Amino acid sequence: MISLDREIQQALWDDPEVSSAVGRKVFRYSVGRSVSQNNDYPYVRIVEVDNSDSDYEDDQPSTSHIFMQIDVWDVNPPDDLLTSINKVMVKKLGFTRANVRTSYDMDKSEIRKIMRYQIKT
Structure with missing residues (x-):
């Protein structure tokens, strides 16, 4: 099983357009309390949704099918x-976009853009 969350985080930090918009506010799994409570927008979260072995050879997995979510x-x-x-995920890292949706939190008056990507490695 391959874990790609650190690689994605680093690629987003290294991208000049992403880093100019969010700085270092690219988090894995959980967002820092000081950022979320102080509404320090924009910020990004990376979450692995699914990571399954696939394409077996001699009863051993030869690839992994990975779904990642970027919020x-x-x-x-x-x-x-x-x-x-999207450019970082698709062009640089080789993912395909699976779906995108938008969520609105009325209490905080904030929008959460939810983007899911998949890759077979």
């Missing part, structure tokens, strides 16, 4: 940030 929180997520994240 972007902001009052109004800028299109250029979302496009930059």
Whole structure:
């Protein structure tokens, strides 16, 4: 089983367009309390949704099928940030986009853009 969350985090940090928008606020699994409570927008979270072995050879897995989720929180997520994240995931890291949806939190008046990607490695 391959874990790609650190590689994705580093790729997003290294991308000049993403880092200019969010700085180092690219988190794995959980968002720092000081960021979420202080509404320090925008910020990004990376979560592994599924990681399954597949394509077996001699009863051993030869590939993994990995689903990753990238969440972007902001009052109004800028299109250029979302496009930059998509470029990193698809062009640099080789993922395909599985789906995208938007969630709105009325209490915080914030938008969460939820983007899912998959790859077979």
